[in-house]
Amino acid sequence: MDILRNFLAVLSATVLCTVAFTAFGQGASPIRLSTVVIDPGHGGKDAGCISPDRKTMEKTVVLDIATRLAEKIRTGYPDVKVIMTRSDDHFVELQGRADIANRNKANLFISIHVNSVEGKRSGPNGYSVHILGQYTSKNRDLYAGNMDVVRRENAVITMEDDYSTKYEGFNPNDPESYIFMNLMQNAFLEQSFKFAQHVDREMKGGAIHNSRGISQDPFYVLWRTAMPAVLVECGFMSNPTDREALVSNKGKERIASDLYDAFRNYKKEYDGVESPANPPAKQEPAPVVSAETVDSTAxxxxxxxxxxxxxxxxxxxxxxxxxxxxxxxxxxxxxxxxxxxxxxxxxxxxxxxxxxxxxxxxxxxxxxxxxxxx
Ligand SMILES: [Zn+2]
Missing domain, CATH: 3.30.70.1070 (Sporulation related repeat)
Structure with a gap:
């Protein structure tokens, strides 16, 4: 037994040395997920969606879940910088949320929301995970299915002063505006999808029973963040079973702890891999096209x-x-x-x-x- 123990001790010491030496030898600092931005949706004058009995507001539920998640990450990873776009009940502009993440050079952006549909007694239920996506003929059906939630979440900009100037004519209710978003920052799509998969996996069997899966949708806040970014709709405020979980401490704690597990798994992968901006290896070389010299005024x-x-x-x-x-x-x-x-x-x-x-x-x-x- 002692021999085995000694052997294991030597083995693990060797492994540690090798790892340390390799990292040091390459002169590269290890890639680490060192900053995460948690974004509880809405706040202040913007309540988000409201329960049919008018007692529960999305802004309160998501702040609670986000605070719990932030606390867990701070405890589990004291060296990770955790920034919240708001930590109390005040209004934050949509662009401002992305600005916070970009300014802090966050490695991950997690936006937390609650879903709702109007006028139906029980209606749909379940949580869904969203990454940035485009409006193409291929995912037209999927897009149409999520359009209500996309429009609702994006429409918060209309509560901002002078939004049409600030958002350069972007109108959340006008389908034409989304065509402008067709061309997107997709350098982080792969990483966003990886994190989304962890979220979807961890939340399965949790407080909200039904998974509505992962989808790509043109959420403004995801579009404007220059890092892997995911928006989670934790459940439906309009559905009685989901709502029960969303208002209970137990339910919110479970959602936060599932999100934390997703973060842990993702961080493990992230810290062990190459820069997220690197594209996956391609089978054939991409064509390089030459460009003629043109006068910039031409x-x-x-x-x-x-x-x-x-x-x-x-x-x-x-x-x-x-x-x-x-x-x-x-x-x-x-x-x-x-x-x-x-x-x-x-x-x-x-x-x-x-x-x-x-x-x-x-x-x-x-x-x-x-x-x-x-
Ligand atoms: Zn929302």
Whole structure:
């Protein structure tokens, strides 16, 4: 027994040394999930959804769950910075929530909400996990199914002063506005999906019985965060069984503890893997398209590949070796590749670039002003 114990002790010491040496030897600091932003939805004048008996408000439930989750992470990981977009009952603008996460260079953004439908006695139940997604013909049905919740959560911006200027004409109730969101920051999609899977898995069999699964939806707050980001609708306030769990301490504690388990599992993976911005290994090399030299005041055509709230470095693997130009529009950065003064040439480039950037589209750039070319 002693021999075995000694052997194990030596073995584990060797393993530790090897690990330490490898990390040190490569001169790279270990990749760590060091900052998490927890975002309890709504607050202050914005109650979120309200229970049919008018007694329970979404803003209160989600703040309670978020506070419990924050506490658990702070206790379990004293070296992880946990930031809450609000820790009391006050109104925070939607863009402000994303700004907090971006400013703090968070590695993960968790937005917590409660769902509801109008006018039905029992209605749907269950929790759902959402990551950023686009409106395409492929997921049109899925999108339509979630449109009510997307519209409801995005509509909080209409409570802000001067929202149409601040949000550059984005109207949560206008389907056209979502077309503008077609082109999204997808550098973090894979990581977001991984975390979403952990959440969905951990919440199964928990306080809310039904899982409505993971879906991709155009939630504004997810769009504007430059990091893996997930929005959780913890259950339906309009459903009596879900509501019972959502108002009880036991239910809220269980949801927070399941979210904490998801965080733990994800962090374990995250800390052990390469930078989340790295794309997965591709089978065939992505085409690189050359771009002609154009005067920036000239009119030209290009393939727009990304709109991002963060400025990307030129060597970022996202660009797959393509030379790009970046234009700032308000708080957003627009990235274009494969430009040409000749429309036919630009179209040809776009055809090739679509292989690497499936969400890209053709734009006309006139004195720095973009318009989409169909
Ligand atoms: Zn909400």
């Amino acid at each position: 009119t030209f055509y290009a393939t727009q590949i990304l709109v991002s709230s963060k400025e990307m470095p030129s060597g970022d693997p996202f660009f797959k070796g393509n030379e790009f130009k970046v234009y700032q529009a308000g708080k957003l950065f627009k990235y274009i590749v494969g430009w040409s003064t000749d429309l036919e040439e630009a179209k040809k480039n776009h055809g090739l670039l679509k292989k690497s950037f499936p969400d890209s589209f053709l734009v006309k750039v006139e004195n720095g002003v973009f318009s989409r070319v169909n």
